[in-house]
Amino acid sequence: MNSRRDFIQKISFSAAALPFLSLRGWAHERENMIMATEEPVLRVALMGLGGYANRVADAMKSSARARLVGVVSGTPAKIKDWQQRFNIPDKNCYNYENFDSIRNNPDIDVVYVTTPNALHHNNVLRAAAAGKHVICEKPMALNPKQGREMIDACKKANVKLLVGYRMHFESNTLEIINRRTKGELGKILFFQGLSGFKIGDPTQWRLNKELAGGGSLMDIGIYAINAARYMIGEEPVWVSAQEIKTDPVKFKQGVDETIQFQLGFPGGAVASCLSTYNMNNLDRFFLNGDKGFAELMPASGYGPIKGSSSSGPLDLPHRTHQTVQMDEMAGIILDGKQPIVPVDGEEGLRDLKIIAAIYEAVKTGQRTDLKV
Numbered sequence: 001m002n003s004r005r006d007f008i009q010k011i012s013f014s015a016a017a018l019p020f021l022s023l024r025g026w027a028h029e030r031e032n033m034i035m036a037t038e039e040p041v042l043r044v045a046l047m048g049l050g051g052y053a054n055r056v057a058d059a060m061k062s063s064a065r066a067r068l069v070g071v072v073s074g075t076p077a078k079i080k081d082w083q084q085r086f087n088i089p090d091k092n093c094y095n096y097e098n099f100d101s102i103r104n105n106p107d108i109d110v111v112y113v114t115t116p117n118a119l120h121h122n123n124v125l126r127a128a129a130a131g132k133h134v135i136c137e138k139p140m141a142l143n144p145k146q147g148r149e150m151i152d153a154c155k156k157a158n159v160k161l162l163v164g165y166r167m168h169f170e171s172n173t174l175e176i177i178n179r180r181t182k183g184e185l186g187k188i189l190f191f192q193g194l195s196g197f198k199i200g201d202p203t204q205w206r207l208n209k210e211l212a213g214g215g216s217l218m219d220i221g222i223y224a225i226n227a228a229r230y231m232i233g234e235e236p237v238w239v240s241a242q243e244i245k246t247d248p249v250k251f252k253q254g255v256d257e258t259i260q261f262q263l264g265f266p267g268g269a270v271a272s273c274l275s276t277y278n279m280n281n282l283d284r285f286f287l288n289g290d291k292g293f294a295e296l297m298p299a300s301g302y303g304p305i306k307g308s309s310s311s312g313p314l315d316l317p318h319r320t321h322q323t324v325q326m327d328e329m330a331g332i333i334l335d336g337k338q339p340i341v342p343v344d345g346e347e348g349l350r351d352l353k354i355i356a357a358i359y360e361a362v363k364t365g366q367r368t369d370l371k372v
């Protein structure tokens with residue numbers, strides 16, 4: 001969006017420097033500048049400056065198309081620190097009280113919400129009402145009702161809503177989807193998704209139902225749900241689920257420690273998945289068809305993602321997931337590019353519907369029909 005102005009500024013600066021450069025140096029400089037400013041850049045404000053925001057901000061340093069230009073935080077000291085680390089001007093810094101005035105800031109295109117889950121809904125509504133595109137972290141919200149409201153609000157404000165599904169741009173993942181689409185794996189019959197880690201500090205928001213909306217399923221099990229859908233390439237029509245709780249003190253009412261769940265797909269495939277906050281080394285996706293298989297392990301960590309398949313290893317080169325994601329999301333927002341696997345609000349909502357159905361199936365002990 002700001003490429004033309006950047007270009008003019010850089011040209012003016014370089015023209016001033018002209019007497020100090022050889023003609024060849026000038027031509028080379030100018031060529032570099034044109035290369036660097038060919039495509040518009042997505043100007044991003046990060047909201048909620050915690051662990052993941054730091055990771056996204058660092059990754060954006062290597063992004064060709066997205067740049068961190070602003071922050072939203074309730075902690076003045078953090079804002080100061082981020083301003084120094086990322087060279088962010090005062091005029092692009094907001095707190096949760098004055099955030100709505102971001103509507104008057106023409107230098108920010110998108111707000112990237114990386115606050116705890118329970119705050120996504122309200123933060124996305126506010127960003128949309130301020131006329132900004134929104135990227136929201138997973139899970140998009142606490143329940144399908146909130147998800148629908150977020151989609152509607154963004155539609156009404158004529159802004160895009162994307163969900164931070166970084167795996168949708170990961171090359172080994174896309175390679176499997178490509179093989180399945182081409183029929184190389186044959187008829188898909190089975191998917192297994194194992195997603196978990198052993199969670200530490202019992203006081204963190206991830207173990208607080210009010211802020212997390214649930215437990216492991218909302219946070220890490222969502223990767224297995226999401227992968228079952230993009231690996232099989234269909235939407236599930238039924239779900240069954242069982243919960244296992246070994247530590248009811250750490251994992252209080254409404255905060256699931258471990259859930260196993262099964263999803264049934266219209267073409268006959270079944271997904272069998274495990275979501276847990278109580279086991280390490282649990283990050284594996286396995287897709288089986290009647291002509292071949294593909295396996296990723298690790299499958300959804302920060303990478304490198306690696307695996308094997310009936311036709312050899314899956315080890316396409318690693319690129320920082322969040323860098324690729326931000327480049328691709330810039331293409332989606334600025335150029336209307338269509339990703340291979342969607343990352344829009346409707347995609348986030350489907351996962352929320354499945355999560356709600358899994359929690360329901362745990363409660364009733366029944367296989368539950370599902371329409372996503």
Ligand code: NAD
Nearest residue numbers: 048049050051052053114115116117137138139164205219
């Ligand atoms: P975090 O605790 O490290 O950061 C959360 C930030 O939100 C903190 O800076 C905190 O100060 C701020 N915050 C604002 N209002 C708050 C409030 N009322 N209560 C508590 N904190 C508040 O958490 P995180 O690991 O960065 O996770 C943030 C979001 O990002 C979550 O939705 C999580 O699911 C998602 N996430 C996604 C990935 C991914 O790979 N896509 C990875 C990690 C986290």
